[in-house]
Amino acid sequence: MTVRNIIRTIIVETPSKPGNLGKVATAIGMAGGDIGDITTIKVGPLSTVRDITVHCESKEQLDAVIQSIQSLENGIYVHAVSDDVLRAHEGGKIQMKSRMDIRSLADLRRVYTPGVADVCRVIQDDPDKARYYTSIGNTVAIVTDGTAILGLGNIGSLAGMPVMEGKAALFDRFAGISGIPILLNTSDPDEVVNTIKKIYQGFGGILLEDIGSPHCFEIEERLKEELPIPVMHDDQHGTAVVTLAAVISACRSTGVDLKDAVVGQIGLGAAGLAICRMFMAYGVKEMCGVDRQEAALERLRRYGGTVLQSIEELMEHCDIVIATTGVPGLIKPEMVRKGQVILALSNPKPEITPAEAVKAGAAFAADGRSVNNVLGFPGIFRGVLNAGAKEITHSMLVAAAQAIADCTASGELVPHPLDPKVHVEVARAVERVAEREMEMEPAL
Numbered sequence: 001m002t003v004r005n006i007i008r009t010i011i012v013e014t015p016s017k018p019g020n021l022g023k024v025a026t027a028i029g030m031a032g033g034d035i036g037d038i039t040t041i042k043v044g045p046l047s048t049v050r051d052i053t054v055h056c057e058s059k060e061q062l063d064a065v066i067q068s069i070q071s072l073e074n075g076i077y078v079h080a081v082s083d084d085v086l087r088a089h090e091g092g093k094i095q096m097k098s099r100m101d102i103r104s105l106a107d108l109r110r111v112y113t114p115g116v117a118d119v120c121r122v123i124q125d126d127p128d129k130a131r132y133y134t135s136i137g138n139t140v141a142i143v144t145d146g147t148a149i150l151g152l153g154n155i156g157s158l159a160g161m162p163v164m165e166g167k168a169a170l171f172d173r174f175a176g177i178s179g180i181p182i183l184l185n186t187s188d189p190d191e192v193v194n195t196i197k198k199i200y201q202g203f204g205g206i207l208l209e210d211i212g213s214p215h216c217f218e219i220e221e222r223l224k225e226e227l228p229i230p231v232m233h234d235d236q237h238g239t240a241v242v243t244l245a246a247v248i249s250a251c252r253s254t255g256v257d258l259k260d261a262v263v264g265q266i267g268l269g270a271a272g273l274a275i276c277r278m279f280m281a282y283g284v285k286e287m288c289g290v291d292r293q294e295a296a297l298e299r300l301r302r303y304g305g306t307v308l309q310s311i312e313e314l315m316e317h318c319d320i321v322i323a324t325t326g327v328p329g330l331i332k333p334e335m336v337r338k339g340q341v342i343l344a345l346s347n348p349k350p351e352i353t354p355a356e357a358v359k360a361g362a363a364f365a366a367d368g369r370s371v372n373n374v375l376g377f378p379g380i381f382r383g384v385l386n387a388g389a390k391e392i393t394h395s396m397l398v399a400a401a402q403a404i405a406d407c408t409a410s411g412e413l414v415p416h417p418l419d420p421k422v423h424v425e426v427a428r429a430v431e432r433v434a435e436r437e438m439e440m441e442p443a444l
C-alpha cells in the first residue's frame with residue numbers, strides 16, 4: 001500500500017443530477033487520489049454540496065486532484081480545501097474534566113473546602129491512602145524532552161506536544177488512564193531525572209516518550225532504580241513488545257521457530273536496541289544489527305548481538321528484518337530477499353512500504369502504523385496500575401507480547417488497534433504476572 005499522509009477534505013458542488021458524483025470520483029482517482037469519507041452537506045434542487053475526504057501521497061498529487069475536479073467544469077466547483085488533521089487539533093485533543101457534579105453548596109463543601117481537609121489529613125497520616133482518595137493511582141505522566149519526536153528528530157518538546165496529547169488520548173480510550181503530558185526543556189540526564197523525581201508523587205506511573213538515544217538509556221535506568229512507581233520508555237519497550245508480538249505471529253504463520261531464525265535490526269537507537277535485547281532475552285540465537293553510529297554498534301556488542309558491516313549484508317543474511325532508523329526509503333526493493341519478514345517501523349514514513357516489500361518478495365511486511373506501540377503501552381500501564389506494581393519487568397513485557405500475538409487473527413501480524421479485546425488482554429496478562437511477582441517478592 002502506498003503511504004498517503006496528506007489528508008484533505010475537498011468541498012465540492014455538483015449539479016443535482018445522477019452521474020456527477022461519479023465524475024468527481026473518477027477525476028480524483030485519475031489524478032491518483034484515494035477517496036475516504038463522503039458527506040453530503042446540502043442537497044438543493046439545482047446543486048448538491050459534499051465534503052469529500054481525499055488521501056494523497058504528496059502536495060503535488062493533491063494539487064493535481066483539485067485541478068482534475070476543476071477541469072470537469074459544467075457546474076462542478078471546488079469551493080474549499082480543508083486540512084482535517086490540523087482541524088482535528090484545534091484547541092488540542094485532551095482536557096481535564098471533573099468527575100464530580102458540583103451543583104449545590106453541599107456538593108461544594110464535600111468536594112472542596114471544608115470537607116477536603118479531612119481527606120488531606122487521612123493522606124498525611126497514611127500516604128498509601130492517596131491511591132484510593134485521589135486520581136494519582138490512575139494517572140500517568142507522559143514525559144518528553146522532544147529529542148526524538150517520531151522520526152522527525154530533535155524538534156523540541158513543544159513541537160512534540162501533539163504526539164504527547166495523542167498518547168494521552170490513547171491512554172484514555174484504551175485503558176481509562178489519565179495521561180498528563182510533561183514537556184521538558186532540558187535533555188541533560190541529571191536534570192531530567194531530578195525534575196521527574198521532584199514531580200513523580202502526583203502520578204501512578206511515568207511513560208517516557210520520544211526521548212532520543214543514547215541519553216534515554218541512562219534516564220530510564222536511573223528512574224527505574226530511584227522511583228517507587230512504574231517507569232517505561234515507550235519507544236524502547238512498548239515498541240519491543242509489539243515487534244515481538246508481530247514476529248511471533250509471522251513465525252506461527254510460516255512454521256518457523258523464532259529462536260532459530262536469524263533476526264536483523266537496522267537502527268540501534270532507543271527502539272532498535274530494545275528490540276534486540278527483547279529478542280535475545282526471548283531466546284533468539286542470532287541477533288544482528290547495523291547503525292551508522294559506532295557507539296550504537298558497541299551497545300549491541302555489549303548485549304551479545306552481532307554487528308554486520310552494512311544494510312546490504314544484513315538484508316542478505318537475515319530471515320527477519322526490523323528497521324527503526326527514521327529514514328524513509330532506506331531499504332531498497334532490490335535488497336529484499338524472497339520469503340523475508342520485513343517490519344519497517346519508522347513513523348511517519350517507513351524504510352520501505354509494505355506493498356513494495358511484498359512486491360519484492362517478502363512473505364510478510366508491515367510498517368509503523370500497524371506494528372505500533374499503541375497496542376502495548378495502554379494495557380501494560382493498566383495492568384501494573386491495577387496490580388499496584390512498583391515496576392514493569394521483563395516477564396510482564398513478554399506476557400504483553402504473547403497476549404497481543406494471541407489476539408492476532410491467523411494470517412495477520414498484529415490485531416487492529418481499535419479491537420478493545422487486545423488492550424484488555426494485555427492488561428490482564430501484565431496484571432497476572434505483576435501479582436505473581438509481588439507474591440514472590442512482597443514490597444517492603
Ligand SMILES: NC(=O)c1ccc[n+]([C@@H]2O[C@H](COP(=O)([O-])OP(=O)(O)OC[C@H]3O[C@@H](n4cnc5c(N)ncnc54)[C@H](O)[C@@H]3O)[C@@H](O)[C@H]2O)c1
Nearest residue numbers: 150151213267269270271291292325326346347368372373
Ligand atoms: N512503530 C512504532 O511503534 C515505533 C515506536 C518507536 C519508534 N518508532 C520509530 O522508530 C524511529 C527511530 O526512533 P528511536 O526512538 O529509536 O530514535 P533514535 O534516534 O533513538 O534511533 C535511531 C537510530 O537509527 C540510526 N540511524 C539513522 N539513520 C541510519 C542509517 N541510514 N543507517 C543506519 N542507522 C541509522 C541512528 O544512528 C540511531 O541510532 C522513528 O522513526 C520512530 O517513529 C516506531
Ligand SMILES: O=C(O)C[C@H](O)C(=O)O
Nearest residue numbers: 149150151235347372373
Ligand atoms: O507515536 C507513534 O506512533 C509510535 C512511536 O511512539 C513513535 O515514536 O513513532
Ligand SMILES: [Mg+2]
Nearest residue numbers: 150209210235
Ligand atoms: Mg514514540
